[in-house]
Amino acid sequence: MAAARRLIAPYSGPFDTTHRFVTSWFLPPAALFAIRTTIALYAFTTFFTIFGWNGAHRMSDASGKTFSYFTHLTNWGIAFYFAFSAMHTLSYWLTGSPFLARWPRALQIAHSMFYSTVVVYAFVVTSK
Amino acid sequence: MPKSVLCIPAHRPLLLLLLLCIPHHTTTTLPPPDKGSVNACLLQPTDAIVVVYWAILAPSGFRSTFSLWTNVSHHALNSVFALFEIVCPRTAPLPWLDLIPIVICLALYLALAYVTHATQGFYTYGFLDLQEHSSGIVAAYIIGILVAGIIIFLIVRYVIVLRVWVIETKLGKMGKFSSHAPRRTLHEGEADAELAEKGVRVDDVATK
Numbered sequence: 001m002a003a004a005r006r007l008i009a010p011y012s013g014p015f016d017t018t019h020r021f022v023t024s025w026f027l028p029p030a031a032l033f034a035i036r037t038t039i040a041l042y043a044f045t046t047f048f049t050i051f052g053w054n055g056a057h058r059m060s061d062a063s064g065k066t067f068s069y070f071t072h073l074t075n076w077g078i079a080f081y082f083a084f085s086a087m088h089t090l091s092y093w094l095t096g097s098p099f100l101a102r103w104p105r106a107l108q109i110a111h112s113m114f115y116s117t118v119v120v121y122a123f124v125v126t127s128k
Numbered sequence: 129m130p131k132s133v134l135c136i137p138a139h140r141p142l143l144l145l146l147l148l149c150i151p152h153h154t155t156t157t158l159p160p161p162d163k164g165s166v167n168a169c170l171l172q173p174t175d176a177i178v179v180v181y182w183a184i185l186a187p188s189g190f191r192s193t194f195s196l197w198t199n200v201s202h203h204a205l206n207s208v209f210a211l212f213e214i215v216c217p218r219t220a221p222l223p224w225l226d227l228i229p230i231v232i233c234l235a236l237y238l239a240l241a242y243v244t245h246a247t248q249g250f251y252t253y254g255f256l257d258l259q260e261h262s263s264g265i266v267a268a269y270i271i272g273i274l275v276a277g278i279i280i281f282l283i284v285r286y287v288i289v290l291r292v293w294v295i296e297t298k299l300g301k302m303g304k305f306s307s308h309a310p311r312r313t314l315h316e317g318e319a320d321a322e323l324a325e326k327g328v329r330v331d332d333v334a335t336k
Contacts, residue, residue, distance in 0.1 A: 007223075008225060010220065011223065018218075019305070020217070020218045021219060023217065023304060024303065025296070026216070027216060027304060029305070029306050035212070039209050042201075042205075043209075046202070053194060065250075069252050070252070081213075082209070093306050094306075095308055096307075096308035112226070113229045115219065115222075116222045116226035116229070118213065119210045119213055119222070120222075120277065120284055121233075121277075122207050122209065123280045123283075123284070124277050125207075126203060126206070126207045127276060
């Protein structure tokens with residue numbers, strides 16, 4: 001069916017030939033890398049600060065319970081997305097070709113889907 | 129209680145002393161760890177300026193400052209981060225196929241919420257509570273969130289379409305690239321795709 005072919009069109013053929021996932025229209029790759037790294041570090045720091053604070057106040061089981069909340073799970077996704085995309089941006093900046101370009105197709109598709117879930121769920125969380 | 133930060137010049141030592149001596153809450157020393165509150169006065173006398181920093185955080189106060197920060201980080205900043213990823217990189221509009229993992233993960237989360245109730249005895253969200261609400265109401269909320277997810281997907285997708293149209297088609301900004309040459313050579317189909325994306329206008333972004 002033509003509709004089915006259109007559905008898989010973004011994932012058929014060569015993947016991201018112009019490196020859309022690791023470049024910006026106005027930020028140089030170095031700046032994009034720096035911002036993504038900062039966001040990833042901030043996101044991870046937030047989590048571990050919360051866990052540490054809970055631990056210090058004898059509320060460690062509250063830390064375990066956070067993994068049942070969509071907000072927290074989404075934020076873990078955000079943290080890892082920015083970490084990986086920073087890594088891809090760094091490799092692209094330094095060599096002209098990101099790790100993503102050299103990875104198996106399944107992981108490339110996964111990265112694209114990861115991007116979609118991050119940008120959508122962040123707003124689902126806020127709207128809830 | 130909000131935190132206070134005071135900078136007091138050294139020529140008002142009496143005022144300084146008075147401020148240091150007046151506690152706002154019952155404790156003036158660090159309480160045992162299980163109380164979860166911090167009350168600290170820092171004094172560093174110098175010739176020029178004495179800076180008094182007092183963070184008076186009663187149990188409710190500290191929790192509200194801490195919870196204010198975690199709430200901002202987890203409910204407001206995540207949207208800022210997502211908005212950054214929508215506006216700043218050159219990503220293509222979200223593929224329609226990505227609706228499938230988005231819906232599946234939402235459904236998996238729903239399952240997790242009920243597993244949490246079954247194993248730990250609490251509901252993460254009140255509207256999922258089947259003891260409080262009828263099955264019909266709960267189902268309506270669940271469908272509502274599914275619809276909200278799809279609508280947000282559509283909004284994000286078309287905001288990206290708009291970004292690509294404004295930035296690439298209208299303004300012609302095709303991107304800032306690495307100065308290093310790519311390692312691999314382009315294959316046949318890729319050369320056309322590269323031209324289409326870097327040099328030649330993409331006619332219909334929405335069909336991707």
